Amino acid sequence: MDIEQKIATRVTHIEEIIRQYLPKEEGFQKTILEAMNYSILAGGKRLRPMMMEETYHMFGGTSRVIEPFMAAIEMIHTYSLVHDDLPAMDNDEYRRGKKTTHAVYGEAMGILAGDALLNYAFETATLAFEIEPGNPAVGRALRKLAVKSGIYGMVGGQVVDVESEKKPDETITREKLNFIYHLKTGALMEAAMSVGAILAGASEEEAARLEEVAARVGLAFQIQDDILDVTSTLEVLGKPIGSDEKNNKATYVTFEGIEKSKEDVKKLSEEAVEALSSFQKKDEFLQELFIYLIHRNK
Amino acid sequence: MDIEQKIATRVTHIEEIIRQYLPKEEGFQKTILEAMNYSILAGGKRLRPMMMEETYHMFGGTSRVIEPFMAAIEMIHTYSLVHDDLPAMDNDEYRRGKKTTHAVYGEAMGILAGDALLNYAFETATLAFEIEPGNPAVGRALRKLAVKSGIYGMVGGQVVDVESEKKPDETITREKLNFIYHLKTGALMEAAMSVGAILAGASEEEAARLEEVAARVGLAFQIQDDILDVTSTLEVLGKPIGSDEKNNKATYVTFEGIEKSKEDVKKLSEEAVEALSSFQKKDEFLQELFIYLIHRNK
Numbered sequence: 001m002d003i004e005q006k007i008a009t010r011v012t013h014i015e016e017i018i019r020q021y022l023p024k025e026e027g028f029q030k031t032i033l034e035a036m037n038y039s040i041l042a043g044g045k046r047l048r049p050m051m052m053e054e055t056y057h058m059f060g061g062t063s064r065v066i067e068p069f070m071a072a073i074e075m076i077h078t079y080s081l082v083h084d085d086l087p088a089m090d091n092d093e094y095r096r097g098k099k100t101t102h103a104v105y106g107e108a109m110g111i112l113a114g115d116a117l118l119n120y121a122f123e124t125a126t127l128a129f130e131i132e133p134g135n136p137a138v139g140r141a142l143r144k145l146a147v148k149s150g151i152y153g154m155v156g157g158q159v160v161d162v163e164s165e166k167k168p169d170e171t172i173t174r175e176k177l178n179f180i181y182h183l184k185t186g187a188l189m190e191a192a193m194s195v196g197a198i199l200a201g202a203s204e205e206e207a208a209r210l211e212e213v214a215a216r217v218g219l220a221f222q223i224q225d226d227i228l229d230v231t232s233t234l235e236v237l238g239k240p241i242g243s244d245e246k247n248n249k250a251t252y253v254t255f256e257g258i259e260k261s262k263e264d265v266k267k268l269s270e271e272a273v274e275a276l277s278s279f280q281k282k283d284e285f286l287q288e289l290f291i292y293l294i295h296r297n298k
Numbered sequence: 299m300d301i302e303q304k305i306a307t308r309v310t311h312i313e314e315i316i317r318q319y320l321p322k323e324e325g326f327q328k329t330i331l332e333a334m335n336y337s338i339l340a341g342g343k344r345l346r347p348m349m350m351e352e353t354y355h356m357f358g359g360t361s362r363v364i365e366p367f368m369a370a371i372e373m374i375h376t377y378s379l380v381h382d383d384l385p386a387m388d389n390d391e392y393r394r395g396k397k398t399t400h401a402v403y404g405e406a407m408g409i410l411a412g413d414a415l416l417n418y419a420f421e422t423a424t425l426a427f428e429i430e431p432g433n434p435a436v437g438r439a440l441r442k443l444a445v446k447s448g449i450y451g452m453v454g455g456q457v458v459d460v461e462s463e464k465k466p467d468e469t470i471t472r473e474k475l476n477f478i479y480h481l482k483t484g485a486l487m488e489a490a491m492s493v494g495a496i497l498a499g500a501s502e503e504e505a506a507r508l509e510e511v512a513a514r515v516g517l518a519f520q521i522q523d524d525i526l527d528v529t530s531t532l533e534v535l536g537k538p539i540g541s542d543e544k545n546n547k548a549t550y551v552t553f554e555g556i557e558k559s560k561e562d563v564k565k566l567s568e569e570a571v572e573a574l575s576s577f578q579k580k581d582e583f584l585q586e587l588f589i590y591l592i593h594r595n596k
Contacts, residue, residue, distance in 0.1 A: 028477050032457040088405035107386035116453045122420045123444040129437035139427035146421040155414045159330040179326050
């Protein structure tokens, strides 16, 4: 099986797990439940739950305790996209070729569906306490997920990104761009690997080293996004290309040029693979996945 | 000390605790940290952390483990107000006589400050795992808080309320109004008492009975809000009166009339006090508080 087939198999498996944790669309609050499920089932690479589950297995985890966390991290990722697409934010009508949540359900429901997804992520993750009531790692994993999603993680990066966009006259510094990339994309990938490892019984030191790996993957992933925005096509990418230039948005490519950016993606991915292979426990799929992500065209 | 003095003392104490858990306003994401702190320090009755701490003490709790949960529930309450005030929702420029968060920081930051507060609530609550790492009640309390804040709790009520407002031609049914009142106001009060009791070692059965008490308090509180919207003045209430009628919004008062509504507030409060006094453990302050809430004029 080549890596694309392996990924496709895992996406199917992950989506089955996610579906088990989605709310039933019934009752007075049916609309919001539909909007939540619409948002999360609208597709995506499922990269975060994929990295989480694989790291859990890498460290010898075998229980279902990982599943609510896999669903939770995808809910957090999804809510961030739903709110990012809102009229007061990026004002996007389409994502992955489908109408965005607020475009279908209206702006108020877009806001509330995002809120509901974020809350439901934590609600779902706390189901892990019922699967392994005596395992203190569950609390630690939950705290890790919360910190990496919050103002010192994903939301922190998102806020600085939005603020920078609203001040197009101010040139963004390289330091601030690093901050945004590190938090906005990297933090949830760090959470993915860290939570997987913690739940499988890894030490704090191992979890920290894995976060370093994930940070490199996250940065490579984000730079590749910038490259694709310049070099891809609407048909392949499923969204308009050249949007960064149109929005006058400084990216990694603006700072480093296209060639150096490509080199850096390669270098970061290789560093991630090397750091990963320094663990006594090996995981071939994660190594292949990190290399594959450089070659993705969407 | 009369009840108003007792409440004032507790509000001061609660706000000291909340301040300890607020983020420092520094770094690239300074604006959002300011917006979060602005929102949460803009005042309020602090009723939810007050009920939580008192219930914790009622069941013999003595540790600091309750504190991150007290801060967390107020953060959740605050985020719900910040999002409720947004232009796409109620579009309110003022709350408690102060500019609303989006009115000060802009709409995008209003959305993100709400998101950040909700996430930070869970981040803060997970600090309880570090205070009592071996206590399985922490995980149960966290799950309770998450469920009562979510689509089967506060957000669920909020969604149905917003949807009903957007369809002014459809008359709201009494059943739907009950649903909204029960979830939008009641659910977090249930969480407050339930979490306090669980953390102090109460049984599931005791927690469930306390939720019944809190549900009555929440309903009485909400009906009293409707009454004040008809009978109070702008000066006393700090917000325009008659807004429900202006917005053509059906309330408990619309269904039952003002006199019956007043009777029901009294009846619900008395039932709450009676149910509370049926516990072997007594708490005089909670009883006084529930009676006091009927007589509030703002």
